Amino acid sequence: xxxxxxxxxxxxxxxxxxxxxxxxxxxxxxxxxxxxxxxxxxxxxxxxxxxxxxxxxxxxxxxxxxxxxxxxxxxxxxxxxxxxxxxxxxxxxxxxxxxxxxxxxxxxxxxxxxxxxxxxxxxxxxxxxxxxxxxxxxxxxxxxxxxxxxxxxxxxxxxxxxxxxxxxxxxxxxxxxxxxxxxxxxxxxxxxxxxxxxxxxxxxxxxxxxxxxxxxxxxxxxxxxxxxxxxxxxxxxxxxxxxxxxxxxxxxxxxxxxxxxxxxxxxxxxxxxxxxxxxxxxxxxxxxxxxxxxxxxxxxxxxxxxxxxxxxxxxxxxxxxxxxxxxxxxxxxxxxxxxxxxxxxxxxxxxxxxxxxxxxxxxxxxxxxxxxxxxxxxxxxxxxxxxxxxxxxxxxxxxxxxxxxxxxxxxxxxxxxxxxxxxxxxxxxxxxxxxxxxxxxxxxxxxxxxxxxxxxxxxxxxxxxxxxxxxxxxxxxxxxxxxxxxxxxxxxxxxxx
Amino acid sequence: xxxxxxxxxxxxxxxxxxxxxxxxxxxxxxxxxxxxxxxxxxxxxxxxxxxxxxxxxxxxxxxxxxxxxxxxxxxxxxxxxxxxxxxxxxxxxxxxxxxxxxxxxxxxxxxxxxxxxxxxxxxxxxxxxxxxxxxxxxxxxxxxxxxxxxxxxxxxxxxxxxxxxxxxxxxxxxxxxxxxxxxxxxxxxxxxxxxxxxxxxxxxxxxxxxxxxxxxxxxxxxxxxxxxxxxxxxxxxxxxxxxxxxxxxxxxxxxxxxxxxxxxxxxxxxxxxxxxxxxxxxxxxx
Numbered sequence: 036x037x038x039x040x041x042x043x044x045x046x047x048x049x050x051x052x053x054x055x056x057x058x059x060x061x062x063x064x065x066x067x068x069x070x071x072x073x074x075x076x077x078x079x080x081x082x083x084x085x086x087x088x089x090x091x092x093x094x095x096x097x098x099x100x101x102x103x104x105x106x107x108x109x110x111x112x113x114x115x116x117x118x119x120x121x122x123x124x125x126x127x128x129x130x131x132x133x134x135x136x137x138x139x140x141x142x143x144x145x146x147x148x149x150x151x152x153x154x155x156x157x158x159x160x161x162x163x164x165x166x167x168x169x170x171x172x173x174x175x176x177x178x179x180x181x182x183x184x185x186x187x188x189x190x191x192x193x194x195x196x197x198x199x200x201x202x203x204x205x206x207x208x209x210x211x212x213x214x215x216x217x218x219x220x221x222x223x224x225x226x227x228x229x230x231x232x233x234x235x236x237x238x239x240x241x242x243x244x245x246x247x248x249x250x251x252x253x254x255x256x257x258x259x260x261x262x263x264x265x266x267x268x269x270x271x272x273x274x275x276x277x278x279x280x281x282x283x284x285x286x287x288x289x290x291x292x293x294x295x296x297x298x299x300x301x302x303x304x305x306x307x308x309x310x311x312x313x314x315x316x317x318x319x320x321x322x323x324x325x326x327x328x329x330x331x332x333x334x335x336x337x338x339x340x341x342x343x344x345x346x347x348x349x350x351x352x353x354x355x356x357x358x359x360x361x362x363x364x365x366x367x368x369x370x371x372x373x374x375x376x377x378x379x380x381x382x383x384x385x386x387x388x389x390x391x392x393x394x395x396x397x398x399x400x401x402x403x404x405x406x407x408x409x410x411x412x413x414x415x416x417x418x419x420x421x422x423x424x425x426x427x428x429x430x431x432x433x434x435x436x437x438x439x440x441x442x443x444x445x446x447x448x449x450x451x452x453x454x455x456x457x458x459x460x461x462x463x464x465x466x467x468x469x470x471x472x473x474x475x476x477x478x479x480x481x482x483x484x485x486x487x488x489x490x491x492x493x494x495x496x497x498x499x500x501x502x503x504x505x506x507x508x509x510x511x512x513x514x515x516x517x518x519x520x521x522x523x524x525x526x527x528x529x530x531x532x
Numbered sequence: 533x534x535x536x537x538x539x540x541x542x543x544x545x546x547x548x549x550x551x552x553x554x555x556x557x558x559x560x561x562x563x564x565x566x567x568x569x570x571x572x573x574x575x576x577x578x579x580x581x582x583x584x585x586x587x588x589x590x591x592x593x594x595x596x597x598x599x600x601x602x603x604x605x606x607x608x609x610x611x612x613x614x615x616x617x618x619x620x621x622x623x624x625x626x627x628x629x630x631x632x633x634x635x636x637x638x639x640x641x642x643x644x645x646x647x648x649x650x651x652x653x654x655x656x657x658x659x660x661x662x663x664x665x666x667x668x669x670x671x672x673x674x675x676x677x678x679x680x681x682x683x684x685x686x687x688x689x690x691x692x693x694x695x696x697x698x699x700x701x702x703x704x705x706x707x708x709x710x711x712x713x714x715x716x717x718x719x720x721x722x723x724x725x726x727x728x729x730x731x732x733x734x735x736x737x738x739x740x741x742x743x744x745x746x747x748x749x750x751x752x753x754x755x756x757x758x759x760x761x762x763x764x765x766x767x768x769x770x771x772x773x774x775x776x777x778x779x780x781x782x783x784x785x786x787x788x789x790x791x792x793x794x795x796x797x798x799x800x801x802x803x804x805x806x807x808x809x810x811x812x813x814x815x816x817x818x
Contacts, residue, residue, distance in 0.1 A: 154661065194664050204650045207635065363661035365634055369653040371590060375623070376784055383781040387774045394770045436722065436729070436790050443774060443794075447736050447767040454763040476743045479687045483739070484732030486679040490672030491728065499725050506732075 057083045057112070057131055066131045069110075069119040084113045085133070099133060134202075134370075149370025150202040151209055155360040156194060165357040173197060173360075175353035176212050197360065206367040208342065216359045217350040220299045223281045223310070228296065231351055233274035238267045239348065244323065247340045252333055260336035264344040265325035268351070275318040283316035298324070300350070324351075380435055384442070388412065391446055399453065407524040408449050415445055415517045419509045430505075437505030444484065445513055448477045449521055474519075481514050543754045550811035553803050557703045560710030567713050575709060578718035579628050581666045583659025585637055588616060589645040589652050590624035598625055598644060605640045606631060612718075617783050626785065628718075632658065669724045676731055677702065684739070692816050693742040697735065700801075700809045704734045707800040712793060719789070726790040730797035733771070737764040737805045745813045757810055764805065772798050 057073060073083075085093050088102040088110050102108075108119040134148075161169060170187050177185050177199065188198040199213065219231035239245050245266035252262040270278070285292045291309040298306040306326045328343045330336030391412060396405040419441065455473035484506070491503035542549065567573070579586055595613040602611050609631045616624035625645070631637050634656040638649045645652070657665075677698065685694035705727060712719070744760040745753070775795045782788050 156661070206650075363658040364656060366655040367650075367653060368655075369588075369590075369651050371651070375590075379781070379783040383778055386777050386781050390773055390777050391770065394773065398766060432722070432784065432786055436725065436787060439778065439787075439791070443733065443771045444736065446770050446774065450767050450770065451740060451763060476740055479683065479739045479743070480736045482683045482687075483680045483735045486683055487676040487728055487731045489679065490675040491725065499721070502725055506729075
């Protein structure tokens with residue numbers, strides 16, 4: 036058991052390091068251009084850590100936010116150095132999603148570290164082939180956030196749901212991205228010129244023209260500001276030819292064609308563009324898609340244009356969703372509450388632990404029993420956490436409840452073991468025999484509890500899976516490792532009768 | 533002396549003592565039935581099951597004033613505003629409401645508390661989803677029962693202990709449900725998980741008892757039960773103690789609800805295991 040304990044602690048890899056790590060790189064941002072990337076599903080301690088910005092050592096999020104507000108940044112991390120040019124240094128425009136450097140390899144679910152969770156119900160039942168398509172479409176759309184940890188899960192039950200969890204706080208943006216089916220159509224003279232499916236490639240490279248056209252920004256009629264954004268796309272050959280057919284018969288009026296190109300998203304007109312006369316009758320595959328966004332100020336309009344453009348790109352890239360998704364549950368969980376909750380959980384566990392020790396001592400009047408009991412319980416927790424770090428599953432509030440059960444049943448079983456070994460009425464005569472008896476009882480209890488947890492894997496959209504898994508794995512560790520170890524400790528410490 | 537008299541009383545009067553748990557069970561069933569016929573629901577559901585929003589802001593405001601301001605904006609909605617505790621002091625406010633429009637609520641709540649929407653914790657559930665969630669969890673509980681009964685049967689290879697254990701755990705569940713209903717606790721989704729936990733917990737003592745009764749044939753029945761009770765009651769007492777410590781210290785209402793349900797369940801378990809299960813097994817084994 037000792038070996039496993041050491042292994043577990045190594046896996047958890049706790050540290051007292053303070054700092055800021057990168058958990059996501061937003062697509063099409065200055066950071067991405069400078070070469071920042073993020074490894075998908077990286078373990079928390081392996082995230083890239085920022086050491087300094089422009090020579091300033093970065094030890095906290097506050098340091099980071101202060102240092103980042105300049106246009107020329109030289110960022111050094113534990114993996115390399117980057118030179119970033121950020122034309123509009125406002126909050127968040129750099130494109131790096133950061134967090135305080137994780138203290139250990141234990142991934143915490145969004146309830147503890149903050150994030151959003153959305154449950155989506157398809158408007159009709161999906162065929163099994165469509166489920167995967169839907170899942171990758173959702174993932175593609177969410178990729179615009181560039182986060183390392185996006186979880187899209189399919190939960191089947193009496194009704195089927197997609198469960199999306201990600202560590203960002205832009206709940207509204209995620210909702211918008213996912214609730215739109217993403218049916219894109221460009222029409223001229225009310226005939227379809229091309230649809231989302233005809234778009235082969237979308238360019239996000241500012242060098243090729245993708246981005247907000249800041250020169251176009253100006254006040255609108257109703258007192259707001261507006262900016263135009265655009266990005267180049269490549270149409271398929273047949274679509275380009277179709278476009279040519281439709282424009283062939285139009286007339287030219289002062290440099291443009293007589294009918295505009297209308298862009299529809301999910302049936303709603305989002306933009307109307309005039310088509311240059313030079314495109315009349317020509318099959319052009321490389322075209323620009325543009326749109327317009329407003330805001331309360333010039334900076335606001337630029338930000339909104341950028342957000343809308345990114346959303347538009349996401350929708351086009353992921354393509355049409357096989358079926359429309361309805362949002363049935365949307366949660367945003369603030370990291371601050373999560374942090375205070377973790378602290379509280381630690382203190383509460385400590386209190387319970389002390390209580391356990393006291394009770395064991397009072398009942399059995401022997402340190403030889405109380406101390407191994409405490410050691411066993413602590414060992415169970417550490418092993419469970421080590422396993423969590425290894426397998427990469429997320430701890431959430433429900434898992435913590437699972438921990439409580441482990442500790443509780445742990446105590447119960449330790450008492451059973453102790454009593455059996457000291458019992459004079461047991462059917463077994465040797466210490467070993469008595470231990471065996473005790474274990475039979477525990478085994479039965481183990482199976483019944485495990486079995487009670489099984490329904491949670493499918494019931495309730497699998498939201499309580501974390502709890503079930505924690506309980507089951509914890510019990511397995513307990514039954515096969517720590518409690519036998521406790522038995523061994525008793526054998527060693529108690530006088531043989 | 534008193535203890536010995538109690539123990540003697542317990543052993544002699546077991547035939548009568550069995551009525552206590554039976555009566556409590558009947559009361560619980562009655563209570564639940566009344567609740568069902570008056571409100572249409574077996575238990576009180578929190579908004580995570582019935583549909584609505586739970587929002588938490590870590591600004592310690594006066595809960596009455598928050599409630600009034602919310603009612604001013606949404607006069608037709610229902611609100612429950614409570615305190616977020618942390619180590620004995622108020623650390624924030626928690627609002628539960630049946631409003632389903634998250635963004636509308638967010639804006640208003642943000643104005644009242646001064647917390648920007650992106651920083652508040654908010655959970656919104658559609659009522660249709662909530663209902664579906666709830667029924668799937670109930671099905672889960674039923675499945676758990678069946679599986680548990682199967683495990684016990686395979687352990688003892690006799691129907692009587694198996695059925696008795698199932699009956700007692702079922703009684704635990706129903707009584708806990710009754711008490712929870714009586715106290716007006718609004719169950720969250722985690723609360724239902726607590727019921728499942730309880731099945732796992734309470735079954736431990738029943739199995740201990742059954743083992744001793746069935747296997748320790750060399751000893752007289754009284755001794756078997758007494759031995760089991762000594763261990764079992766200690767188990768339950770320590771767990772209850774740990775739960776109470778947990779309830780006092782935790783700052784999460786979700787965990788507090790889970791622990792409270794477990795605590796009630798354990799109290800019910802003591803009665804059902806040692807008065808009901810024991811008495812039934814006595815008759816069978818004698």
